[in-house]
Amino acid sequence: MMKQPDQMGSYVAEDVTFLLRDLSNAALEITNDKREQLIQAGTHYSEMLPVEYQPTTAYMKLFYNTLESHAERVAVAIGVVARQIADRHDVERLVLVSLARAGTPVGILLKRYLYIYHHINIPHYSISIIRGKGIDETAIRYIFAQHPQASIQFIDGWTGKGAITQELLASCNKWNARYEDKLDAALAVLADPGHCATIFGTRTDFLIPSACLNATVSGLVSRTVLNTNLLAADDFHGAKYYVELQDVDVSNFYLNRITAYFEKVQQAVQQHTLEQGTITWQGMQDIQKIQQTFEIHNSHFIKPGIGETTRVLLRRVPWKILINPQYINELQPILLLAKERDIEVEEYVDMAYACCGLIKEL
Incomplete structure (x- = not known):
């Protein structure tokens, strides 16, 4: 019987x-210092x-300002990616599958864009993939049970070193x-x-709010969580739903602000020259x-790109943050988080990324 x-x-x-x-209901949260040690x-x-x-x-004021200044750019990237997916x-068989959780808002925006401008209502799921563990195969089986012969398109927010890309490739080959x-x-x-990545809005490292x-x-x-003390081997991967944070939830507000720019960016999306998605692992x-x-x-202590650097500052123990000054307009949230946590910031120009988070070796 199919698990639900x-x-x-x-x-x-x-x-x-x-x-x-x-x-x-599970007590899974651990302080950053203790978690890093483990x-x-x-x-x-x-x-x-x-x-x-x-x-x-x-920081929240900066988030709202960043959203207003970057929403149009995100909307263009959504349109460019949606064009490639549709092509x-x-x-008729397309199913969008976001990699939780950074991929989820991107997948929703792509679903909305495809509905508005390509007139197709595409099913969209968000599933777990974990570095070193692979993709949630129970979730994949569920999707194929609901959509026989589905043509699945995997979605994430951004790339760093490419660890998840490699994990996805290995998981798909195994499947x-x-x-x-x-x-x-x-x-x-x-x-x-x-x-x-094969499909992308841009290869420039920019701040996705x-x-x-x-x-x-x-x-x-x-x-997402994969803890065998809590989950059976054939169950879905797990996660927590923080209902207690609903008063400060901006998830749908964020989506609606980006969606509001779709019409404005149509000309830019259509005029965008699609680049060949050759994977070179240049990063x-x-x-x-x-x-x-x-x-x-250990290269795992190096987390390149704006998205990954933010994660280092929010949930790891940083040693220092490298910033590429030519991207300074993208880095205000990074600089504020580093200041709040009293983390050293150092200029470093010899990289294609806007910034890079270095994890402290304990």
Whole structure:
């Protein structure tokens, strides 16, 4: 009998279905310092959760300002990605599958765009993928049960080093070797500074406002969990639904602000020249240089790009933040978080990324 996911999240049902098991009653949150110690000692990050960052008034003001200044750019990227997805797939079989949780708001915006301008109502699910563990195969089986012969398009927010791209590729190869229903590992993202995605809005590292916050811009859903003490082997991956944060939830506000720009950017989207999505893993060359320059023995301690640097500041223990001054207009949230946490900021120009977070070795 097919397992059923739990209903969760603050998004409307028409926007997305989370294929997750609700673990809201489990005590999974651990302070950043303790969590970092456990991760560096060998505990997998997916077995626990960081404490949700509670933004200051100054940081939330910066988030709203960033949203207003970047909404149009995000809307253009959504349109550009939607064009590529529509060209790539038989839309009658197309199913959007976001990688929770950074991919979820992007998937919703793509679903809305495709409905408005391509007149197709595409099913959209959000599922878990975990580095070192793979994709949630129970969720994939559920999708194929609901949509036989589905043409699945995987979606994420951005790329860093390409770890999730590699995880997705390995998971799809593993699935395709065993099942008749095939998966295409081509990943669609808004920003691909690492040159490791097939479909992208831009390869420039730019600030996607949803990267600034955690659950409160992601449908009040935590990052995903794979803890065998709480989940059966054949169950969905888990997550928590932070209903208690609903008074500060901006998830739907964020989506509506971006959607409001769709009509304005139509000409720019149609005139955009689509680049060939050749994967070169160029970002890894920057990582190797940083690793040598700063004598970092483990590349997992290097998190490049605006989205990943924000994650380092919100839920890891940073050592220092490298910033590329030519991208300074994208970096105000990064600089404010670094100031709040008293983390050293250093200029570093020898990278294609706007910034890079370096994790402290404990």
